Amino acid sequence: MNSDLTKNEYRLLLDLVFMASWMVDSHHPEGRDGVEEYDMLLQKLYSFAREMGCEELVHADRDTNEYFPTRHYEETTRAFQLIEEYNDDTFWDALISRLAERDVYEKLEKGRRDTMGIEEYWERSEPIEEAYYQEFLRHALDRLRLVDN
The missing domain is CATH 1.20.890 (cAMP-dependent Protein Kinase, Chain A)
Structure with a gap:
């Protein structure tokens, strides 16, 4: 990830994007039309977790090529x-x-x-x-x- 974000700032950014994603998707577990760009951006942000030293927060599913918050993330996030x-x-x-x-x-x-x-x-x-x-x-x-x- 080409940025000047610190590990802590990346973690805070994950929280912000997680909350935004929750607002958009939480009442639509089957998915929602018109939000694909948001989902793609979330996936892109998650993909930088290892590079940012936050691999304990995001799981990479190799079968689906998708990223998900880990249990550790869910237990430690505000x-x-x-x-x-x-x-x-x-x-x-x-x-x-x-x-x-x-x-x-x-x-x-x-x-x-x-x-x-x-x-x-x-x-x-x-x-x-x-x-x-x-x-x-x-x-x-x-x-x-x-x-x-």
């Missing part, structure tokens, strides 16, 4: 922790945002949804989002229930 934190933060942000959006639009007069500007929307949604944030901060999902109307 990537899974960062992915989990990201997923957790995204879950709460999306839940709060979607519940607030629902509540804002439920309180509007019919036909008003399409005419409300973004500033008015935020003015209405921010206190609702804050209320949900405080609720979930204190009680997580413990008090969240579906109710029949």
Whole structure:
């Protein structure tokens, strides 16, 4: 690999690319159309592991001519922790945002949804989002229930 990367920087680059690959492919174990270039770049980066002194992190499968992270990599990377934190933060942000959006639009007069500007929307949604944030901060999902109307 023609670069000035140190072994540690290469390891960090592996983590970044692993996390990006996880985001692209983790919900598509059978593969995903349109991401072949990303997969090829990942394979290329993995192919430099021996040259970079990181052969314990990447396994070269001679039968398939593909590279895979080793168990050692998976046991020592921070990537899974960062992915989990990201997923957790995204879950709460999306839940709060979607519940607030629902509540804002439920309180509007019919036909008003399409005419409300973004500033008015935020003015209405921010206190609702804050209320949900405080609720979930204190009680997580413990008090969240579906109710029949």
